[in-house]
Amino acid sequence: MADIKIEDIIKSENLVFKKTKLFTDKPLSYCPGCGHGVAHRLILEVIEEMGIESETIGVAPVGCSVLAYEFMNIDMAQAPHGRAPAMATGIKRVYPEKYVFTYQGDGDLAAIGTSETIHACNRGDNMTIIFINNGIYGMTGGQMAPTTLEGMVSSTTPFGRDVELMGHPIKMTELVAQLPGTCYVARHAVHTPSAVRKAKKAIRKAFEKQKEKKGLSFVEIVSNCNSGWKMTPVDANKWMEEHMFPYYPLGEIKEI
């Protein structure tokens, strides 16, 4: 059988979407309905559109996105749990002309890596942190995260998070926005087409800030974890809108 090209099936005038060539062809390891895939795509599209794939170095975390480097066709390292910002600092300081970013979940960034996150932000390291907040530890099987909402059920808070016992969910994004080292801080989502457009714009702005050498740019993406939350993808997105967004409101938080 002859190779069938996409042009044989779809006329070029009808082609409205093309996978960015910076995605490898490896199947994503994420659950259907999870926001990671879209978040990956937006980052890669931004890198491709800016034409900086040879100038970008990424750092993957420990968590569901530990294999992000398998899917992103750019030079990448995999960091010890929570240490991605320190690794990125190490890279950026010896390659100040490169674009450097970390991709981290809430357990990675807001629990075990809190110190590395805050100090990278405070030093104003000229790099980008993409923070995926789904309020749970996905990879290890749905345990409580630092961002798990009050009353939210997880495998280590089977009766809901008791804030008397476990403390309150931490708002890292508002926290880092207070630091003079951050130049751009925003919180978005990727659950609807309009949210995706806004999130992409924010990621683009975050990468462009590196060119301007203004400090650390930080974009939180509030996402779902339908597997960990034990909901269908549709229900998980609805639950996210009703419960996550009021506590983690979307929008532009800081820009210098």
Add this chain to the structure above:
Amino acid sequence: MGELRLMKGNEAIAEAFIREGVDAYYGYPITPQSEVMEYLTAERPEKRTGMVVLQAESELAAINMVYGAACTGKKVVTSSSSPGISLMQEGISYIAGSEVPCVLLNVVRGGPGLGDIQPAQSDYFQSVKGGGHGDYRQIVLAPSSVQDMYDHVSLAFELAFKYRILVLIQSDGLIGQMMEKVEIGEQKPRLTNEEIKAKYDTWALTGRTPGREHNIVTSLELDQAKQEQFNIHLQNKYKEIAENEVLYEEMEVEDADYILVAYGSSSRICRKAVNLAREKGLKVGLLRPITLWPFPEKRIAELAKRVKGMLSVEMSAGQMVEDVRLAVNGKIKVEHFGRYGGMIHTPEEVLEALETKIIGG
């Protein structure tokens, strides 16, 4: 002859970092090695060579900054002392698991826990047997003078890049703090980004070169059969290092009946002990391992065929003595002697221990 200076060990090694053409130093202050970063920042290496010096928020961050920069093919180094090196073990294991080159300095102090700030050699197990998780090794160099502190930097980077491995320079608070004459070498140029790409583009993260696939630096392999293969590859590399990179120094071993085995500061004390013994007519020699790993086990096994006993003299409760015993394999008597917890033995104490534990024992 190069320029001569009177320097502390910690200062000499900091100057060596600059002259080696190191790209970055990331560190966190801890006694007794804080002079390293103090010297570096005072020297303005960003002006002298363009070298980056950054004070991290913790040793955890420092080792991961090192890890990050090491992934890119740059020459990168950190320094710390015992409790700080303990904190770095996570990063050290990841560095081993992802095979990136870098250099560490441990100016050892007394432990365990916060211990004290006096010189010790009680981190031998941690350095040589592996303080982090997993089957890994690192090359360990043991300087015994301020000149060694300076000279070992070049050697460490040569080995680190030759084998893509972490090289630890294991000093102690005595060598770090004392002042000695040191001959300073020429300034080496730092490699340019283009030179780094040309040399290390098969593995280093330099930004995906057009025409090649992305480079990935990771220590993760979820397929256990592949992880076993990777571990076999590591073990083969370690075997090659063990066969080719052993370094040691000897003093008066030719006719010796008894051998002192000692490294670093302790070997200096043992030199004097050898002289005292010879004055008493005792045929005593000294073997000083320069590489603690790989350990000069073959040489020790050879010597065990013709000497009567060995005394491992360490500023610890007895750590290297286990490797001496493994090498000797029961052929002759091997004992340990040493003061520890920050205390330092005298040559007289060493000689007395040799006489009671080995010669008369």
